[in-house]
Amino acid sequence: MTSSNIPTQPFVDGVHQAAAGGAALHLVNPATGQPLGTVQTVTTFQVSAAVESAHRAWEGGWRDLAPGKRADILFNVARVIRENLELLAQIECANIGKPISDARDEIGLGAKVFEYYAGAIGKYFGQTIPVSRGGFDFTLRQSMGVVAAIVPWNFPFPIAAWKSAPALAAGNAVVLKPASLSPLTALRLGELAHAAGLPAGVLQVLPGSGREVGDALVTHPLVRKISFTGSTEIGRRIMELASRDLKRVSLELGGKSPNVVFADADWQRAAETSPMSVFANTGQDCCARSRMYVERSVYDGFVERFVAATRRLDVGDPRLESTQIGPLVSEGQRATVEAFLADARKAGSQVACGGSRLPGPGSFLAPAVLLGVGASDRCWREEIFGPVVAITPFDDEAGMLRDVNASPYGLSGSVWTNDLRRALRVSRAIQSGVLSINCHNSVHVEAPFGGFKQSGLGRDLGMAAMDGFTELKNVYIAD
Ligand code: NAD
Ligand code: MN
Numbered sequence: 001m002t003s004s005n006i007p008t009q010p011f012v013d014g015v016h017q018a019a020a021g022g023a024a025l026h027l028v029n030p031a032t033g034q035p036l037g038t039v040q041t042v043t044t045f046q047v048s049a050a051v052e053s054a055h056r057a058w059e060g061g062w063r064d065l066a067p068g069k070r071a072d073i074l075f076n077v078a079r080v081i082r083e084n085l086e087l088l089a090q091i092e093c094a095n096i097g098k099p100i101s102d103a104r105d106e107i108g109l110g111a112k113v114f115e116y117y118a119g120a121i122g123k124y125f126g127q128t129i130p131v132s133r134g135g136f137d138f139t140l141r142q143s144m145g146v147v148a149a150i151v152p153w154n155f156p157f158p159i160a161a162w163k164s165a166p167a168l169a170a171g172n173a174v175v176l177k178p179a180s181l182s183p184l185t186a187l188r189l190g191e192l193a194h195a196a197g198l199p200a201g202v203l204q205v206l207p208g209s210g211r212e213v214g215d216a217l218v219t220h221p222l223v224r225k226i227s228f229t230g231s232t233e234i235g236r237r238i239m240e241l242a243s244r245d246l247k248r249v250s251l252e253l254g255g256k257s258p259n260v261v262f263a264d265a266d267w268q269r270a271a272e273t274s275p276m277s278v279f280a281n282t283g284q285d286c287c288a289r290s291r292m293y294v295e296r297s298v299y300d301g302f303v304e305r306f307v308a309a310t311r312r313l314d315v316g317d318p319r320l321e322s323t324q325i326g327p328l329v330s331e332g333q334r335a336t337v338e339a340f341l342a343d344a345r346k347a348g349s350q351v352a353c354g355g356s357r358l359p360g361p362g363s364f365l366a367p368a369v370l371l372g373v374g375a376s377d378r379c380w381r382e383e384i385f386g387p388v389v390a391i392t393p394f395d396d397e398a399g400m401l402r403d404v405n406a407s408p409y410g411l412s413g414s415v416w417t418n419d420l421r422r423a424l425r426v427s428r429a430i431q432s433g434v435l436s437i438n439c440h441n442s443v444h445v446e447a448p449f450g451g452f453k454q455s456g457l458g459r460d461l462g463m464a465a466m467d468g469f470t471e472l473k474n475v476y477i478a479d
Contacts, residue, residue, distance in 0.1 A: 006037045006091065010207060011190030012050045014200025019046060025180055025207060030097040030327040031318050033361040039183050041208035047216040050204045051175055054146045055222045057201030058173035063143050065171075067121050074118035074169060076196040081111040081161075084192055088157065091184045096153060097326040097362070099318045102281065107185075109445070110161035113461075116445045117169035124170075124466045129474075136477040141470040143171030144224040144248065148217040150210075150238070151186070152230045153179035153329055154284040154385075159252075160186050162445075162460050163227045164193075164203060170469040175204045175223070177214055179230075181329055183207035210234060218242060225469065228252070229286075232383075232409075232454050239457075250458030250468045252286070252450055254383040255411030258404045259289035260426065263298045265416035265438065271305035275313060275389075277414060277440035279367040282325055283387035284333070286455075287412035287434070287442040291380055292391040293400050299393040303371065306391065307352050310367050315358065327363040328386060334363040337386030344370050344379045344390075354387070375403060383409070397426070405431045410452030412442045433459070 009016040022041035029036045042050065062070075081088070089103035098106070126139035149163035156178055164174045178186035183205075190205035206213055214234075218226055218241045228238050229252040242249045259277060261270045277289040294302045318326035328334040334357075341355050355368035367387040373380045379390050394400040404413070410432040417423050417437075427435050433451045434442045443449055448464035450456045458468045 006184060007187035007191065008037060008039050009187075010040065010042050010046070010050075011187055011194075011205040012046070012201075013053050013204070014194050016187070016191065019043070022046065022208060023212075025183060027095060027181070027184070028330070029094050030329055030331075031362045033363075036094055039187070039207050042206050042213060044212060044216040047206060047213055048220060050206055051146055051217065051220045051222050053201045054173040054175055054204050057199055058143070058145055058171075061199060062168075062173060062202045063171050070169065070171065071118045071121040073197040074114050074121070074165065077193045077198060078111045078114035078118065080192045080196040081107065081114065081189075084188070085111070088185050088188060091188065092157060092182075093318050095184045096156070096182050096329050097318045098281070099323045099326045101321055101323075106155060106158045109158045110189075112445055113158065113161040114165045117165040120166070120463060120466060121169050124463060131476065135479045138475055140473040140475060141170070141466070142473055144469065144471055145172060146223050147172045147174050147225045147227060147469060148223045149174055149176045150214055150217070150226065150228045150230065151176070151178055153182035154281060154286070156182040157185045157189070159229050160189055162465070163229070164189070166465040167225075167227065167469045168198070168202065170466055172225070172469055173202045173204075175206060175217060177206050177208065177217060180207070180209050215241065218247075219244070221245060223247065225249070227460075227468065229460075235456070248468070250450075250460070251456045252460055253411075253454060253456045254409060255286045255288070255451065255455050256291060256381065256383050256407050256409045257287055257289050257412040257414075257432065258430070259292045259414045259440075260400065260404070260416065261292070261294045261298070261302060262415075262417040262419070262422065263295040264418050264422075266418065267294075267298045267302055267416065268305060270416040271302050272309050273440060274306060274414075275310045275367065276324070278389045279310070279313060279325055279387045282328055282365075283337075283367070284329060284385050288385075289412075289414055289440065290384060290389055292389060293394045293404070294391060296393040296395055303352065303369075303391055307369055310353055310369055313367060315364065315366060325367060325387065328365060329363070331363050333386065334365055337365060337384055337388060340379055340382075340384045340386070340388060341368060344373060344377065347374060347377050349373045349377070349379070349390075381407070397422070401426070401429050405429075408454040411450075411455035412436075414440050
């Protein structure tokens with residue numbers, strides 16, 4: 001990848017615009033520690049201008065475009081993403097150290113999301129309702145106006161796609177704010193979508209810090225809806241700010257997802273596959289299965305296999321096809337994770353493997369397996385967002401479920417059992433928005449994704465996402 005392939009300016013009104021006055025983001029390749037480039041951010045004044053022109057683009061055309069035309073454009077966006085898949089994957093790999101094979105999968109997922117919502121346009125509609133007084137009553141699903149999409153750095157491209165695509169499909173304009181650490185593929189998306197036929201102003205991309213650009217977006221009176229993915233802490237702040245104008249919000253937040261293995265399960269297969277359910281993306285995954293509950297009779301054998309499988313993971317240069325685990329996104333993120341590990345050691349937990357830095361440059365950390373972590377320890381309760389798992393034995397189902405549900409989070413999780421009735425009972429009992437039985441898949445383009453409790457509000461993906469990007473209107477016609 002050459003530096004000329006790297007977009008460096010905000011994408012506003014169909015062009016990359018110079019942003020005089022905004023602070024610069026200095027990007028570092030976390031696999032090498034080398035500077036990657038500089039991206040200009042926007043000032044709060046430019047945020048206002050971009051929102052206002054997005055509003056004009058919505059009101060002046062996108063909102064009223066024939067549904068079939070909107071669908072054609074979004075299908076075209078998907079096609080153009082696929083044509084640029086390799087370039088986008090290389091950019092993501094260099095920007096955040098994402099292993100190249102994962103990066104390719106994620107760009108492909110982004111394209112699939114645009115296809116899904118292009119197709120959804122003609123399949124999402126209101127109802128006719130037989131109201132008791134007679135006459136004719138029907139509902140409309142209407143666009144809202146400008147949607148602010150605020151996304152994190154761990155899955156920059158797919159999350160940008162799964163907010164933008166349904167919002168655009170529903171007829172809204174979108175102002176996308178990528179995370180400060182990962183603005184590059186979002187800037188490319190703005191440019192590619194415009195080249196694919198999306199009118200100028202309908203998708204604006206504004207890189208910048210959360211405190212400046214994020215806050216200015218969330219409080220702008222013409223922003224009608226905020227779709228946020230990030231930490232629970234920032235989600236709480238966004239909800240507070242949004243309450244002033246009663247803006248609509250949907251929030252996809254943190255997690256501390258359980259992975260429960262019963263002795264009746266194919267626990268050997270669970271032990272082989274579970275390391276990647278927490279260590280994929282270097283553990284920087286809201287759905288990471290970071291606390292494992294293993295039924296005591298198979299605990300020792302399980303831990304032995306799990307540790308062996310963890311040691312076999314290919315950790316290193318994200319540019320190599322064979323690499324499974326890249327660096328942490330930044331030195332700061334590695335330091336945060338190391339502080340968790342230091343606490344665990346101090347509390348007397350055993351580090352069965354990993355937890356040390358890799359020699360050489362880059363913010364690498366070998367995946368760590370913790371045993372003997374106390375139920376009230378930080379590593380058992382808090383989201384670490386790095387390559388750390390804690391494994392504990394359990395004796396009875398009810399006690400295990402009480403501990404699982406004691407978490408303030410409720411995003412995802414896995415359950416391993418071959419007992420059908422137990423699978424049903426436990427999947428009903430666990431308080432989380434997403435669960436997988438005998439596997440670790442959390443995300444399907446066609447199915448709703450989101451959290452219970454402090455893991456979020458509202459749902460991304462599937463047809464459920466369309467509800468979050470529309471207002472529901474009821475119209476009644478007298479006889
Ligand atoms: P973060 O909350 O620090 O930042 C997310 C985004 O919000 C960034 O674009 C950031 O610049 C912006 N932001 C920060 N302060 C803001 C403010 N005051 N106003 C408006 N915007 C602001 O999260 P992160 O560190 O980028 O990502 C990690 C977190 O994201 C983890 O907690 C993880 O669990 C969560 N996450 C959740 C999901 C999900 O779908 N539930 C998916 C991925 C990540
Ligand atoms: Mn953060």
